[in-house]
Amino acid sequence: MTNDIAPAAARPAAGNTPPEAVLTVRDLNVVYRTDPPVHAVKDVSLTLNRGEILGLAGESGCGKSTLAYAVNRLHEWPAEVTSGSVTFHDRDGGDLDLLALRDEELRRFRWAKLSMVFQGAMSALNPVISVRAQLEDVLTTHRPGMSRQERRERCAEVLRLVGVEPRRMHSFPHELSGGMRQRVMIAMALLLDPQVMIMDEPTTALDVLVQRGILREILRLRDRLGFAVVFITHDLPLLLELSDRIAVMLRGEIVEYDTAETIHRRPRHPYTRTLLDSFPSLTGDRGAFLRTGAAARSDAPGEEDAR
Template sequence: MSVDQKREPVITARNVSIEYEVEPVVKAVRDVSLTLYRGEILGLCGESGCGKTTLAYGLNRLLRPPALMTGGEIVFHDKSGTDIDVRALDDQQMRAFRWDKVSMVFQGAMNSLNPVIKIRAQLFDVFTTHRPEMGNEEKEKRSRELLGLVGVDPDRIDSYAHELSGGMRQRVMIAMALALEPQLMIMDEPTTALDVVVQREIIREIMRLREIFGFAVVFITHDLPMLLEISDHVAVMLDGEIVERGTSEEIYTNAQHEYTRRLLSSFPSLTGERGGFVRGEEEVA
């Protein structure tokens, strides 16, 4: 199986605005529109507080008061051909939609496993909720299969979270997000807490799984060099707005927005010339 390369959208967000209803009101996401295509990796980058996580939560309707989506629409284009208006779903429908169509790997996912129950119970939980017809034997089989897929020894199903390394915990989280073969995975800083070697292994794993299952990914991070390296498209957010969008090549070689250029210049090149990074040449930050 290979990725469906046709430019077929999987989710479309139009003019989304999200506010935090506090005093004074914080406009976290302002009039953002974006389209994500099947099998595509979209890198969403920007600094803390720019609204990238809020936007991601909005796509999956995970916002909680005081956050409120004040405008715009989100349409999910299901594989079956039906379009789902995410904002119009009632609670029951939303529950069925989430994780089945769009799953999420959370920020600090290393710490999002429950520490007092085994990995097995946490994987089973997904099936119990979404695939009630599945028997225990089948769940066990599928759970082990999932662990194998993400490169964790299936026997670790009997482990507790603290018995796994950070990288392994992250892999388990990815396995969990994969469980129902979603069409879109939102990954919010999935590798920030890991060191570079493990980070690379995990990202490679994500790329490999994408080839197998053809899901689309929204990858959120502030590590622009990494995003450029792995994404098909990159969107740069600043103060709640997407200020620039393009393919990785376009952003890297021909950034238009001043902020994107500043972000790019914030990363010293590893092997290239020192460029602007002469030690002690202080800029006023």
């Protein structure tokens, strides 16, 4: 249809100033202390720049969610960080070693500087508490000094930001549609103006139209508020379109880590190629898809180069 559109050159994140890191993960190892132990994350090193969208692609069980949880220290017992470091570079200067934080510091850090959006909005939101109460709850915990009025205004503000009418905040989660709930989750993640947002398959359960709306919202907010996003999904084409850089995970290891452009045009690792080929192109040729019986797979990566 419109294959000849110029590849996006000027993205706000890739501005003129040299990229400044906001989160650095060095040689992180996470092991599930089960019998036998499972090495879920192996020597993972990543750098997340300010305002960047980093895609984390991989299939179920590749360790992408474990990695995200470990970064935020949300991992639970059988999982254990055995080595490596996670450093958060604060906007106001000063580095935080996340793995060394004590409980109280960790509680203050989470959400205020690094928030999360989970896959199942229905299970992440409490079904018997109204949206407003849940939003305000975050504020009362983290900003005890805020007045009632200020809290209410802030809640209305973030809801407006994500495109939910503020009067919907009196609703209960089950009264909202799936897309709306996911927007509320994003609003909740935005409340404390975090510098990093980790999104774990935020659109997997939604259909394409709603997904498109949410993605547009994420990009718009990122451009406006300048937070960095770690976007976790198995949907590689989506990441190629959305993110600045992509890390492909396979069995706990990052097998390819490059800009989205490079991964799209010149994937190096065979697994990345397999993943790419698993998504037939909507408008392009049949590629690896063999319904007609003619194997045309080997042409697939070369085809884009020719363009």
